[in-house]
Amino acid sequence: MSASIRNLDDLLAEGVSGRRVLVRADLNVPLDKQTGEITDDGRIRAVLPTLGALVQAGAKVVVCSHLGRPKGAPDPQYSLRPVAGRLGELLDAPVHFATDTVGESARATVDALADGQVALLENLRFNKGETSKDDTERGAFADQLAAFGEAYVDDAFGAVHRKHASVHDVPARLPHVAGRLVLREVEVLSRLTGEPERPYVVVLGGSKVSDKLAVIEALLPKVDRLLIGGGMCFTFLKAQGHEVGTSLLEEEMVETCGNLLARADGKILLPVDVVAADAFAPDAAHDTVPADGIPSHRLGLDIGPETVAGFTAALSQAKTVFWNGPMGVFEMPAFANGTRGVAEAITKTDAFTVVGGGDSAAAVRALGLDESSFGHISTGGGASLEYLEGKTLPGIAALEN
Numbered sequence: 001m002s003a004s005i006r007n008l009d010d011l012l013a014e015g016v017s018g019r020r021v022l023v024r025a026d027l028n029v030p031l032d033k034q035t036g037e038i039t040d041d042g043r044i045r046a047v048l049p050t051l052g053a054l055v056q057a058g059a060k061v062v063v064c065s066h067l068g069r070p071k072g073a074p075d076p077q078y079s080l081r082p083v084a085g086r087l088g089e090l091l092d093a094p095v096h097f098a099t100d101t102v103g104e105s106a107r108a109t110v111d112a113l114a115d116g117q118v119a120l121l122e123n124l125r126f127n128k129g130e131t132s133k134d135d136t137e138r139g140a141f142a143d144q145l146a147a148f149g150e151a152y153v154d155d156a157f158g159a160v161h162r163k164h165a166s167v168h169d170v171p172a173r174l175p176h177v178a179g180r181l182v183l184r185e186v187e188v189l190s191r192l193t194g195e196p197e198r199p200y201v202v203v204l205g206g207s208k209v210s211d212k213l214a215v216i217e218a219l220l221p222k223v224d225r226l227l228i229g230g231g232m233c234f235t236f237l238k239a240q241g242h243e244v245g246t247s248l249l250e251e252e253m254v255e256t257c258g259n260l261l262a263r264a265d266g267k268i269l270l271p272v273d274v275v276a277a278d279a280f281a282p283d284a285a286h287d288t289v290p291a292d293g294i295p296s297h298r299l300g301l302d303i304g305p306e307t308v309a310g311f312t313a314a315l316s317q318a319k320t321v322f323w324n325g326p327m328g329v330f331e332m333p334a335f336a337n338g339t340r341g342v343a344e345a346i347t348k349t350d351a352f353t354v355v356g357g358g359d360s361a362a363a364v365r366a367l368g369l370d371e372s373s374f375g376h377i378s379t380g381g382g383a384s385l386e387y388l389e390g391k392t393l394p395g396i397a398a399l400e401n
């Protein structure tokens with residue numbers, strides 16, 4: 001991380017006892033659609049080192065975050081209340097929850113904090129100002145938020161690529177530092193953008209090529225191998241001239257994928273077999289078929305075993321690995337073998353391995369794999385990809401000033 005960025009230790013060294021510290025966290029955790037329960041609390045755990053240190057030091061800790069994509073107004077399904085409960089359990093201390101973000105409840109909650117206590121404000125995105133493209137509107141909201149802190153800590157790595165009030169405008173209004181999570185994430189990812197030890201193998205999955213195009217362009221000159229699975233592989237297979245049945249396909253991207261393949265110098269490895277199903281359903285009839293033989297009425301929902309073997313061979317040589325995006329619909333057991341196989345291959349290399357992205361990190365945990373067998377599991381999806389693309393991240397840039 002740039003030497004000009006101060007971090008939590010600098011703030012702690014100044015002394016924070018009795019001071020109000022506003023922490024931007026990324027507590028955007030997946031919730032069960034039926035029960036509303038938190039299905040993966042990885043992002044809450046990831047921010048504990050920063051919060052714990054501030055509590056220990058006697059700060060009045062005011063935490064803010066977004067959850068999901070509500071449209072600038074309160075929406076109960078996106079309330080952070082369940083997160084406050086879980087955070088309290090993990091901190092082993094009550095978390096005082098404000099039922100609004102900058103209103104009466106927030107003011108009263110923050111005012112009542114004693115030294116070493118923690119408050120969580122309601123979802124930032126219940127306010128139009130948070131995500132507004134209008135600088136004045138965003139700035140007005142940032143003023144209200146900044147009033148809750150005497151210092152600001154950004155520990156929301158998953159949101160540093162967003163030019164939002166809490167990420168980009170609040171640090172301009174308060175003394176600001178990077179939290180422990182942001183520091184660690186940037187340290188790890190900078191190892192990948194610098195001189196990674198070779199071979200450097202990147203595995204990309206997930207559903208859309210269009211989301212990953214910029215990172216593929218940026219990574220191609222740097223990597224030794226780029227392994228592509230997940231829903232996005234079908235647009236590449238189509239570009240190779242194969243029929244993909246009813247698989248996910250971005251027709252308007254076929255030509256672009258063809259150009260990428262032509263320029264890739266053989267670095268891109270695509271599936272040679274896929275698991276093709278009758279329907280997008282956990283109990284759909286399915287078979288493993290060659291990648292150039294997907295029946296017209298079927299859709300590919302996972303990479304096949306021969307592909308896993310090929311990807312495993314490429315990964316076993318690697319000295320540096322970055323993985324983003326599942327290889328198939330891992331939430332359905334019948335289509336989880338590709339993701340599991342690739343994840344296991346990554347744990348078995350002696351490479352420096354980084355998993356990026358909410359979905360891949362959740363897959364690691366959902367498949368019961370040992371998190372400690374990966375070098376680093378990033379809390380950022382879009383953020384880690386944009387970092388690897390070499391883009392300026394508004395949240396990081398704001399800390400530099």
Ligand code: 3PG
Nearest residue numbers: 026028158159358381382
């Ligand atoms: C994420 O889940 O990628 C981060 O929390 C950012 O959320 P967003 O993509 O809705 O801005």
Ligand code: MG
Nearest residue numbers: 358381382383
């Ligand atoms: Mg996202």
